[in-house]
Amino acid sequence: MNTRSSELAVEGELRPGVAHLGGESGALSALKAGAKERNGGIDALRAAVTLLVVFHHTAITYGAIGGWYYKEIAPSDTPGSLLLVLFCTVNQAWFMGLFFLLAGYYTPPSFRRHGAAGFVRERLIRLGIPLLVYFLVLSPLTKALAQTANGRSFSRVFEYVWTHGQLEPGPLWFAQALLIFALAWLLWQWVRPSALAMETRAFPSNQVLLAAALLTGIAAFLLRLVWPVGVNVGFLQLGYFASYIVLFAAGCAAADGRWLEHIPDAQRKTWLRTARIALPIFPLAGYVALRFHVLTGPAEGGLNPQAVLYAFWEPFVAWGFILGLLALFQRRFAQLSGAWKNLARRAFLIYIIHPPILVSVALAWRDIAAPALVKFAITGTITCALCYLVAGVLLRAPPVARVV
Template sequence: MEKDFSSLTRQYDLDWIRVIATLAVFLYHCTMFVNPFPWHIKNNELDSDGILVFSLFVGAWIMPLFFVISGMSVSYALKSRTMSGYVKERFIKLGVPLAFGVLILTPHQIYIERITNGQYDGSFFSFLPHFFDGIYLDIGGSGNFAFFGLHLWYLLVLLVFSLLTLPLFQKVGIKQFKTHHFYILPIFLFLSNIIKTQGLGGWDLIFYLIVFMYGYYFLSSPLFKTALKATIKIHMFIAVVTTIVYIVWFMSGFPKPGTIESWIYFAVRTFSCWSLLLCVFYFADRYLSFSNKFLTYTSEASMPFYVLHQPVIVLIAYFLHDLSWPIYVKLLILAVVSFVIIMLSYHIIIRRFNSLRFLFGMKVQNKVKSDTTFSTFTSK
């Protein structure tokens, strides 16, 4: 999604992580159509087994991963930009697609949620004048204006984090990574459960702020990968054990808030998240530290893909939700059709016009390539 590795030595593994994570978010939101969690549009039949396991697994680490990557990206961006240049870049790369998404890509999602939940019975065009009626705060609420763009909340939060932490980042430089940081961060993340602000994407904003700052201060250190290689077996063991315990515990009965069990559960989930993140960084560094045409193409496409994916999924899901087809058939159709529509929209339209590139947070080019095939997907 956010893309800015302007250091002399480009971290291709981080580009790969971003591309793969964007695809994981896409698949995760496809499963929201059929899993038991509240969402904007739900299928007429829900799944509580295999699909739920996938949703729980991906939801445990996917958004923290984006914030860690974003913190690392800031460390590279500030090496080559002035403070004013950095702030301008943040507003263009994050603020513009956020505003575009709120005004253009959000109304039909709210409308579909309202008509499928029996909260509105008119046409989409009759609904549009009501889009600014009240603030949309949660699924099933009464307000319609989603100022955070629904799934685009990540862009808003990242923009706020980028601006709030800038004075601190300017004053206190990047720190050297030491092995004990592997075990200090989960403690801080666990203690973040004491402070309740706003939960988004499965975690609190304080949780995201901590991993964002950790990404800037420590994971961008050259010593991080060296320490990770030396300790990866420990992290893999913790990841497997805690993730299994977390998923089984959730499916067998979620603990009541405020109990000792709920704190233990949060601790297990926190260690699962952190250890899975470390495994992602390790395997990406080991197997994905290279570039090719596929990465060049998909890395640039990741932000438009992210901005477009949920609006398209919700629209296609609306036409599927009342059909009497098997769950997995619907899910497959939803994923394939949505993916094709998003990629065709990007390849044929968005990347060719500078006005659209600007709206989707892409770098404006003097001359946009005019090839009409997907040959750029094919690497040598």
């Protein structure tokens, strides 16, 4: 999720009208000519999914399963909680993977524009600085806010987080991961310089996409044997990284052919149908396991049917959601204006600042009784609106605008 509106992943300054570039010199000219233009569909999709991230964390606040700073309602078997769990489970299958795909998509052109040293410098500025700010300031701030719900002193908790090694990157683990991926990509260019050559390949066939989904499922299952979902290694949940790595690499491969701006109907329709079929399978399997005590086991990882199903379910859902949404937003948003343009510009900053704002909004009316779904809808909406306004104010400061 990672710089500017079109850069919640990485810089997005490709010109929408230039596709299927024929030669390296022509391609580089096109990249330079389009350096100040954006792809409206990708910008709008990134902005919309950023707001979905806010609602995702709001759902955890009110009864979904997952890690978050403040949980007002614990997960349960009530209809509201189950719906929020389903909401988060489906989101997790694809939305962060989409951000990694877009990050990869803008990596090769960014490298060509800046060169190796400039590329590293830009990544450190646009990813490293937000990561550092969150780690040192927003992390203890959000933790201290959340602990006031338990009657603890804000200042004492803030100090404790600093003095007892409790600092962490929160949602900015994504920036941390992208820095690692960027360095890995640079190493790959050094090992294989020919990978930088601009080539126009055809969009992957359904057979290739199927193979990628199967390999991703296998890799996820194997990773989760060692690092189950929920286990952090250096602040990263490696159990999810099979799809993140595959999608980042796919984004890099897609850049020169502009694949994400030209999704073929055949692949879009096939994978949307696949996602519709796959979507209910994992939730139904979970219900069967609980109700009839068959196909049991922790889905987070291990040698059990639920873990196998979950590992393969995710990419089959993700491919459909991602291709379908990319195509939809390309059709709907040729260029952005008004609120959409402002939202796109503020998206990464919204992603950075939303944790303390969300916790504050939830705490502000925690003593008012209301159904979980009502609180989810109201808190999520207010948080998105406040984040939008605060991001607009912060972007007026030139140093902030330079970074995000």
